[in-house]
Amino acid sequence: MEAGDTLLVESRTTAVRARQVTRDFLSRIAPRDPAEVDAALIVVSELVTNAIQHADGVTGFRLRAAPETLTISVDDASRERPHTRRSQPWQPGGFGWPLVQRLSKAVRVDVRPGGKTVRSVLSLAH
Numbered sequence: 206m207e208a209g210d211t212l213l214v215e216s217r218t219t220a221v222r223a224r225q226v227t228r229d230f231l232s233r234i235a236p237r238d239p240a241e242v243d244a245a246l247i248v249v250s251e252l253v254t255n256a257i258q259h260a261d262g263v264t265g266f267r268l269r270a271a272p273e274t275l276t277i278s279v280d281d282a283s284r285e286r287p288h289t290r291r292s293q294p295w296q297p298g299g300f301g302w303p304l305v306q307r308l309s310k311a312v313r314v315d316v317r318p319g320g321k322t323v324r325s326v327l328s329l330a331h
Contacts, residue, residue: 218266220253227268227277234270238330241275244308248325249277251301255323256281264320274310275327282320 218226227249231237256263256279265280287302306312311326 218253218263220250220257223249223253223263223266226266230268230270231275241327241329245275245277245327248305248308248327249279251305252277252279252323252325255279255287255301256283259283259285259287260320265322270329273329275329277325277327278322280320280322284316284319284321286314286316286321287323 224246227245228242231242231245253263253266260281260283262281263279264282265278267276267278269276269278287305289303305325308327309325310328311324313324313326315322315324
């Protein structure tokens with residue numbers, strides 16, 4: 206695969222499957238900095254897990270590589286936008302959405318009839 210290629214994955218994917226597909230996708234487009242791969246895997250895991258926990262599952266999952274970016278898109282059936290939840294360090298959860306925002310170059314949420322798409326754009330080295 207080369208920059209510009211898009212990979213569509215079956216709906217109802219799991220975080221484990223999405224991470225595996227992402228790792229394979231990145232290895233095919235070019236050798237990558239391990240930190241970039243780790244960031245992509247974290248973002249994928251958080252977006253897919255959020256869709257499973259808060260929106261009854263993933264309805265679509267796409268990866269798109271451009272010369273200097275990777276765009277991760279996750280669709281779900283909820284029209285509710287992700288939000289930062291106040292949590293205490295000893296409580297589980299509440300850290301994923303801020304982590305996605307911190308690791309991403311850009312994040313976009315498109316609400317549409319029947320659900321939403323959350324897109325994260327990550328930087329990739331040349």
